[in-house]
Amino acid sequence: MGSPISHHTSHTMANGASSSNSGCHGGGSSSITHHTSHTMANGASSSNIGAHGGGVISSFNGHYQSHLVESSLVNSATDLCDLTTNIKLRETIELDQADDSTSTNTSSPCSSVSSISLDDTDNSDVDTIISGISTLANFKIIDSTLREGEQFATAYFDTAQKLKIAQALDEFGVDYIEVTSPAASPQSRADCELICKMGLKAKILCHIRCNMDDARIAVQTGVDGINMCIGTSSKLMEHSHGKDIAYIAAKAKEVIEYVKSKGVEIRFSGEDSFRSDFSDIVKLYSLVDSLGVDRVGIADTVGVATPMEVFNKIDALRKVVSCDIETHFHNDTGCATANAYVALEAGATHVDTTVLGIGERNGITPLGSLMACIMPTDREFILNKYKLEKLSYLEQLVAKFVSVEIPFNNIVLQKCD
Known part of the structure; x- marks a missing residue:
């Protein structure tokens, strides 16, 4: 059974406003939703969730973009001030986390991520959703x-x-x-x-x-x-x-x-x-x-x-x-x-x-x-x-x-x- 695919892109501006577009399909069939989340340097974030009644299979691709701001989005001295403050705050948090990590763990910062095996992931919910997808071949x-x-x-x-x-x-x-x-x-x-x-x-x-x-x-x-x-x-x-x-x-x-x-x-x-x-x-x-x-x-x-x-x-x-x-x-x-x-x-x-x-x-x-x-x-x-x-x-x-x-x-x- 073909599944509708919903793409949602949401952008949060530097002044805190956001633009959003969500895909929604009702009626019980499975949909695949691509969720893209962009966090801007002022701390605001953009988010998209495609909704579907009866179960959603989501693929998340979130990128933390603390040092990535389009110049066109920064329009005022206040925005620049907030930007600088947020960058300094995040750098301080990152340094503190790095100190804690080196004092207790000498392994690679990515070791905890790389050690996860997809084979070990519990797919019972996904399997239930897929098995519940009905066909219409009886009308x-x-x-x-x-x-x-x-x-x-x-x-x-x-x-x-x-x-x-x-x-x-x-x-x-x-x-x-x-x-x-x-x-x-x-x-x-x-x-x-x-x-x-x-x-x-x-x-x-x-x-x-x-x-x-x-x-x-x-x-x-x-x-x-x-x-x-x-x-x-x-x-x-x-x-x-x-x-x-x-x-x-x-x-x-x-x-x-x-x-x-x-x-x-x-x-x-x-x-x-x-x-x-x-x-x-x-x-x-x-x-x-x-x-x-x-x-x-x-x-x-x-x-x-x-x-x-x-x-x-x-x-x-x-x-x-x-x-x-x-x-x-x-x-x-x-x-x-x-x-x-x-x-x-x-x-x-x-x-x-x-x-x-x-x-x-x-x-x-x-x-x-x-x-x-x-x-x-x-x-x-x-x-x-x-x-x-x-x-x-x-x-x-x-x-x-x-x-x-x-x-x-x-x-x-x-x-x-």
Whole structure:
């Protein structure tokens, strides 16, 4: 597993001010931090520590620079006076230490250092950290270009375009293709049925509300699975459907039992999960897990979640449910890819993506960006499972259909080393 490397350089000026830059990575993977410490002649020091939740392997390279001061940093008579005082003080301390050493020890001043063997160093903590590094090579992609992507401002996919996108996604190797609810319109239902009959390797999912009418229509289309959702935040419970958690639990139970009886996969997701009362989410997801749901979904519907929040909540959820965990991250703050990555580190198993990240408002986690983010960690898994050489065509196809230019800084992936 590749490890992010954080370089931090900090400089303390002669007047006591300091400049600092620290690298930080959250989410449980190991990082290597290079720490450079510079002590200036006035006694001030510069320091850098790169932090990483769950354990840090640090390589320190500290240099005591009592006689090394850049002239540009000394700007006043006061600084020069302090400099002279500090140098004299340090010289006095060094002389005293030298006298003590010669009176009790005739060996080389460096003998105590040179006698240390690296083989004798206790590496148990380092070994524990390294052994605890997990791989991400067990996740699945649910591409939602034909569902979430249809909410993009300029997306008006006709049937032929949907079939081409579905075929291209399947050739790339996504695990699931999610389409719009067949209950949305007769055309949506007809398109869903056509895609189900294409004979693709990817499983076909459709998105529905938490009600029996939607569930019955979905099952009739021949989909492999159903992604059911209902608002669970206080705002959505008040302004969207007007129901409470008890009602949601009862309806979810009814739909889950029906869909499972038909041999179809079922996911339950609380819309706006990250702004919901998390104790409600835990209780509700524990219930649906006991009912045999295949996945629970946790959705950052308005794109406000931070990576640390994502890790903590997914980690907590992973400890209370045994089913798979699907994640859906909107990109309003630019954190969708980072949030998807740390969600996988915390125990999520499925990530929702779209081609080029298209979707409502700023869209969701882009398929290409997720691939690029995971490549350094699980390169072999990505190359063996997904056909990266197909990504460029897929992105050009979708860009053409929604009338946008591929961004100048779009991720470019290649199979070669």
